[in-house]
Amino acid sequence: MAFLELNKVEKTFFSKETLTEAIRDINFSVDEGEFISIIGPSGCGKTTLLSLISGLILPTKGSIKLDGREIKKPTPETGYMLQQDYLFPWLSIEKNITLGLKTMGKLSNKTKKHALYLLREMGLGDKAKNYPNELSGGMRQRVALVRMLSTDPKLLLLDEPFSALDYQTKLKLEDLVFSTIREHKKTAILVTHDIGEAIAMSDRVIMLSDRPGTIQRIFHIPEELKSRLPFEARNHSLFNKSFQEVWKELESLEQTS
Amino acid sequence: MNKRHEHLQHMHLNYVKQLTREKRFVRLTQLVIFVSFFAFWEIATSRHWIDPLIFSSPGRVWNMFLVRIQDGSLLTHASVTLFETVLGFILGTALGTILAAILWWSPFLTRVLDPYLVVLNSMPKVALGPILIVALGPGMQSIIAMGVLISVIITTIVVYNAFKGVDHNYLKVIQSFGATKQQSFFSVILPASYPTIISTLKVNVGLSWVGVIVGEFLVSKQGLGYMIHYGFQVFNFTMVMLALLIIAVLATCMYQLVEFLERKLIHKHQV
Numbered sequence: 001m002a003f004l005e006l007n008k009v010e011k012t013f014f015s016k017e018t019l020t021e022a023i024r025d026i027n028f029s030v031d032e033g034e035f036i037s038i039i040g041p042s043g044c045g046k047t048t049l050l051s052l053i054s055g056l057i058l059p060t061k062g063s064i065k066l067d068g069r070e071i072k073k074p075t076p077e078t079g080y081m082l083q084q085d086y087l088f089p090w091l092s093i094e095k096n097i098t099l100g101l102k103t104m105g106k107l108s109n110k111t112k113k114h115a116l117y118l119l120r121e122m123g124l125g126d127k128a129k130n131y132p133n134e135l136s137g138g139m140r141q142r143v144a145l146v147r148m149l150s151t152d153p154k155l156l157l158l159d160e161p162f163s164a165l166d167y168q169t170k171l172k173l174e175d176l177v178f179s180t181i182r183e184h185k186k187t188a189i190l191v192t193h194d195i196g197e198a199i200a201m202s203d204r205v206i207m208l209s210d211r212p213g214t215i216q217r218i219f220h221i222p223e224e225l226k227s228r229l230p231f232e233a234r235n236h237s238l239f240n241k242s243f244q245e246v247w248k249e250l251e252s253l254e255q256t257s
Numbered sequence: 258m259n260k261r262h263e264h265l266q267h268m269h270l271n272y273v274k275q276l277t278r279e280k281r282f283v284r285l286t287q288l289v290i291f292v293s294f295f296a297f298w299e300i301a302t303s304r305h306w307i308d309p310l311i312f313s314s315p316g317r318v319w320n321m322f323l324v325r326i327q328d329g330s331l332l333t334h335a336s337v338t339l340f341e342t343v344l345g346f347i348l349g350t351a352l353g354t355i356l357a358a359i360l361w362w363s364p365f366l367t368r369v370l371d372p373y374l375v376v377l378n379s380m381p382k383v384a385l386g387p388i389l390i391v392a393l394g395p396g397m398q399s400i401i402a403m404g405v406l407i408s409v410i411i412t413t414i415v416v417y418n419a420f421k422g423v424d425h426n427y428l429k430v431i432q433s434f435g436a437t438k439q440q441s442f443f444s445v446i447l448p449a450s451y452p453t454i455i456s457t458l459k460v461n462v463g464l465s466w467v468g469v470i471v472g473e474f475l476v477s478k479q480g481l482g483y484m485i486h487y488g489f490q491v492f493n494f495t496m497v498m499l500a501l502l503i504i505a506v507l508a509t510c511m512y513q514l515v516e517f518l519e520r521k522l523i524h525k526h527q528v
Binding site: 075076082100104 | 427430431433434436440444445449
């Protein structure tokens with residue numbers, strides 16, 4: 001049985017005037033330790049899909065099962081990382097990274113030490129007493145990563161976590177997130193609009209079609225790229241071939257719509 | 258290299274000197290205005306440019322101040338009013354914030370109460386004075402109630418809007434950790450709204466003074482509002498002026514206190 005299973009998932013949003021079908025008939029499964037990227041034209045329901053998996057919203061139809069259990073609300077097993085860090089400006093970095101533990105009632109000396117250890121791992125050990133506005137954008141996103149990892153979730157949901165960063169920081173952070181996730185043996189789903197990022201980081205790339213989002217195609221990334229750090233993968237000779245393949249598919253999608 | 262550094266330091270020193278000079282000049286001007294106001298007041302009344310019966314004079318006010326301090330009556334009046342104002346202010350702000358929290362909690366209640374809040378907010382609260390007195394009795398309760406009433410509705414509306422305006426993504430962060438509604442409120446909504454709550458405190462300082470003074474006009478036998486009202490009735494404007502000056506001093510102190518609180522409570526990083 002797969003770690004995460006989506007079965008005929010469908011989500012429609014209602015408002016007084018409109019009815020918006022965000023995604024339709026989504027079926028896929030993710031194995032433990034896999035890294036999946038979801039790409040697609042803007043407004044195709046990528047973020048909706050991620051919110052569904054996190055349990056923040058519920059599907060209109062179909063089921064999402066994590067470790068065999070249906071997701072009905074946010075569980076400690078999943079961690080969520082947003083486009084921006086959204087660190088709480090009124091809390092110190094230390095308080096920010098232990099926020100999840102505190103909310104779950106799991107804050108103890110041991111878990112706090114672990115969170116601070118993760119912070120050191122990100123090269124920010126000396127910033128525990130600082131406040132978010134004293135840190136750069138890249139540092140803040142690293143803190144957000146620690147905040148997510150501190151509760152030790154098994155499934156990480158990354159919603160364009162690098163999109164608000166400058167290019168150089170983004171490349172560095174890709175490597176850091178990638179190796180951290182590998183090291184901790186986590187399963188991850190990354191939503192992105194950057195084809196290169198999707199190829200460089202993941203094992204499989206799921207492309208959604210235009211709204212209502214359905215699965216257009218699933219790309220399997222060659223072994224040579226999977227095993228390498230994102231930055232190295234971007235420079236690999238096979239990278240361009242994969243990129244062209246995904247690019248053409250995306251182009252054809254935009255032409256038909 | 259060293260020379261360049263010395264030169265820069267010298268320039269910095271000059272810059273700091275310039276700042277100090279400017280600050281001194283501002284303070285001096287403020288002092289001049291203050292002194293000349295009272296000097297002009299004294300001279301104008303002693304030479305009968307303006308009627309001393311109506312405008313009194315700093316000398317007379319000062320004499321009355323000394324007399325009233327000695328017989329203890331001024332202290333009683335001032336402390337009664339201060340007590341009522343502080344209580345009205347605290348209750349008004351606290352109740353307003355609690356009401357706002359209840360509204361945030363229940364969207365149903367918000368929709369139901371919306372028109373009533375609009376009516377209550379546009380209503381001139383002092384007009385309710387007589388009703389309050391009849392209902393609560395002609396005593397301190399009515400005056401405090403007035404101080405509360407005048408600030409509570411506007412506090413509710415402003416703070417509720419602040420609660421609503423908190424960026425949804427902060428909520429998403431904490432909800433992804435499985436936070437309950439209560440946790441969301443106390444970890445995100447409330448701390449994110451501190452700056453707004455503090456700024457309503459500043460407005461409420463002024464409002465509760467209005468409520469309490471008007472309340473004292475209507476019923477009391479004590480207090481600075483009573484002094485003004487009584488002084489007016491017996492045409493003792495020295496008493497009126499004295500009360501006004503005391504109010505000015507006390508209200509300013511209270512405002513400063515709130516500003517001090519603001520610096521303490523609001524994190525310097527939270528903007």
